[in-house]
Amino acid sequence: MHAIDLFSGAGGFSTGAAMAGVPVVWAANHWPLAVQYHAANHPHAAHICQDLQQANWQLVPAHDLMLASPCCQGHSKARGKANGNPQHDASRSTAWAVVSAAEVHRPAAFVVENVPEFLEWSLYPAWAAALATLGYSLAPHVLDAADHGVAQNRVRLFLVGTRSKAPLRLSLPAQDALHAExxxxxxxxxxxxxxxxxxSINTLARIASGRTRHGDRFLAPYYGSGSGETGRSLRRPIGTITTRDRWAVVDGKRMRMLTRHECRAAMGFPADYQLPETHKQAVHMLGNAVCPPVAAKVIKELMERI
Structure with a gap:
């Protein structure tokens, strides 16, 4: 079995594939820095830095499994906008690269990772119909990383496509959650x-509220909703890691933001996984990444079923 990784980013999908025993032979992304670090961590794969909507798929090596994480910002409730916004319409359109790649290579299966709102995209029926024309049945799986070996509540869609008459529903039982501590x-x-x-007065108020609920040590996000008003206990998974610093650690009278190494661990990457030295760049890559343990679980189960 061999895989390719579209929109490979920090390499979470590729790392998950490796954990599942499936080597990635080709990976692509439009951001040179992401390609640089993906190549450092996955040196045996061929790499290309390109807008995948203009890729020549005939140059891509043969593969059994296609992994893809098209841009999610245009779908996300946090950042997505209505149709007609050129930036977000362009973001959503990256998903068509999955169709064009599948048309050329017809792999046995593919997995697309995105936010659950991807299924609400106005063009999703047309996108799914195009893949159906190519012989693929689609099975959506909405998974929380905290249920699958990651110390983070991160709800994502894993859309499994197989060349079968009926959609393939994977058996992915939840496991006990890991904690932020x-x-x-x-x-x-x-x-x-x-x-x-x-x-900030608001920051001080949120920290005071968190201290009342959780004691001297807890997590405090820089947002004014959800855990932003109450803090979050270290004895539960952290909330979603985003592309910008979000989570502060409070310890008595002091505080700091999570380090890039803590963000890496919160995403489920190995401790020796190489990241940019610049904190902002590392966090940006990690916030866009797929959690490797979740990807590994999906890929392993899929490979056993096809």
């Missing part, structure tokens, strides 16, 4: 005093 290192990072000049 498994990766938060109180001896790491750059700490600052909570009660310092210039600290």
């Amino acid at each position: 498994t990766f938060v290192d109180f001896g790491a990072g750059s700490w600052s005093a909570i009660d310092r000049p210039g600290r």
